[in-house]
Amino acid sequence: MNKRExxxxxxxxxxxxxxxxxPVVVSQRRKNPRWNHQQVFWIYGRHATLSALAxxxxxxxxxxxxxxxxxxxxxxxxxxxLYDDKxxxxxxxxxxxxxxxxxxxxxxGVAHQGIAAQVTPLKPLPLSAILESSLKIKKSxxxxxxxxxxxxxxxxxxxxxxxxxxxxxVMQERHAxxxxxxxxxxxxxxxxxxxxxxxxxxxxxxxxxxxxxFWVIGLDVTAPxxxxxxxxxxxxxxxLGSEGQGLRHLVRAHxxxxxxxxxxxxxxSLNVSNAAAVALYEMTPIRSRGTHSPRSRGPVAE
Numbered sequence: 001m002n003k004r005e006x007x008x009x010x011x012x013x014x015x016x017x018x019x020x021x022x023p024v025v026v027s028q029r030r031k032n033p034r035w036n037h038q039q040v041f042w043i044y045g046r047h048a049t050l051s052a053l054a055x056x057x058x059x060x061x062x063x064x065x066x067x068x069x070x071x072x073x074x075x076x077x078x079x080x081x082l083y084d085d086k087x088x089x090x091x092x093x094x095x096x097x098x099x100x101x102x103x104x105x106x107x108x109g110v111a112h113q114g115i116a117a118q119v120t121p122l123k124p125l126p127l128s129a130i131l132e133s134s135l136k137i138k139k140s141x142x143x144x145x146x147x148x149x150x151x152x153x154x155x156x157x158x159x160x161x162x163x164x165x166x167x168x169x170v171m172q173e174r175h176a177x178x179x180x181x182x183x184x185x186x187x188x189x190x191x192x193x194x195x196x197x198x199x200x201x202x203x204x205x206x207x208x209x210x211x212x213x214f215w216v217i218g219l220d221v222t223a224p225x226x227x228x229x230x231x232x233x234x235x236x237x238x239x240l241g242s243e244g245q246g247l248r249h250l251v252r253a254h255x256x257x258x259x260x261x262x263x264x265x266x267x268x269s270l271n272v273s274n275a276a277a278v279a280l281y282e283m284t285p286i287r288s289r290g291t292h293s294p295r296s297r298g299p300v301a302e
Contacts, residue, residue, distance in 0.1 A: 043119050043184045044103075044112040046072075051189030052117050053082050053092060058192060062118040063093045066100050069114025093117070107181060121179040122191070124198040127205065130168045131212050133195075139234045140167040141283060142209065146202050146251050147242040148272065151177045155186025156273035157240070162190035164280035170205060173198045202239075206254040209237045218247050218255035219279055221269045227282050230259040238279060243272055 040061060043052045046069070052058050070079070083092055103112045134140045143166055148154055154177065161169050176198075177183060184191050199205045206216050215233035219240055239255060241247035252258065261270065261278055270278065 040118055040120050041179065042107045042116050042181045044107055044110055044116040044181050045185045045188075046113045046115055047189045048181075048184045048187065048191070049115045049117045050078055050082065051192040052119055052184070053079075055122075055192040057122055059120045060093050060117050061120070062096060064096045064098050064103060064106070064116050064118075066103070066114035067097060068100075070095075070097065110181065110185070116181075122196065125168065125195040127170070127197050127199060127208065130170070130195065130197055131208075134167060134212070134214075134235060137167075141165075141236045141238060141280070142167050142170060142214070143276065143280075144170045144202060144206065144237055144239045145172075145176065146239060146247055147172060147175045147245075148240065149175065149177060150243055151180050151183035152186040153243060153271070153273045155183040155188075155191070157276045158187040158194050158196070159190045160273070160277040160280050161194045162187075163277075164284045166194060166280065168195040168197055170197045170199055170202075172202060173200050202248075203250050203254045206237065206239070206251070210256065216254070216256045218252055218258045219261070219275060220247055220252065220258045221260055223258035223260040225257070225259055226262050227259040227279055230257050232283070236283065238276075238283070240272055240276055 043049050049063075053060055053063070065079075079095075100114060103114065103116055107116060130142060134142075141164075143157065143161055145154065145157065148157070148171070154171070158169055160166075179191070210216055212235075214235045214237045215231065216237045216239060217227070217230055219227070219238060239247060239251060241251070247255075261275055261282075263270065269275075
């Protein structure tokens, strides 16, 4: 049996196995439909895609997967379990078995791992909902991103936020990227777990948090005190500046305190996503490691 025959046999086997769980089609070559990139985009990569499918708040329009990727996923049972579970909530898209070159053309230049889902962006969480959630737990931390523009950095920050149990991440409506596949891939599924809020004015938002009893700490490389030396509280907002400029002057002025992360003179500063991870690790022992409000149906099997 040659390679092509083995591939066709594998596709047939997967088609039969998945048909018991969800409609499956073998996709043919066709022109890509036009869409507004503000309304729909592709999430790719195994963990990001499976997490999106598991999120009851995420609308998934299409699911494309190669036979090779499906074989790995089906072996672990993750994809089939998702389809079994999600039927109780909302319909999932039919599974489209495609060859790898189809994904290469639809989302070029990325490591898609043979799986991708066409989705709509999640609706941003209102700031009031974050404040209300903070009242239900004794200790909480919220990350505020001041004009961060690199989607990969933001995705990495959200991954750290999920890892260390942050309550939410707040970004600006303008001067900040919308949801993209690159952001979702860097977040490795945490985009579906960590609530994301958008705000027009960061300085005004910080004042709202302070009125609600939060202590606002701005992370700044020039701050005289380290994060460990800075006053802590049960409810904290950690503010991170942009990749090149750091915190803006007005945002700094609205922080209760500024803190730095001590580093050697070998480097000038840390990448903002690395700084976020270190800061969250430093602050996590001070507060309980309770989980935030779930936005998905549960963990996706590795």
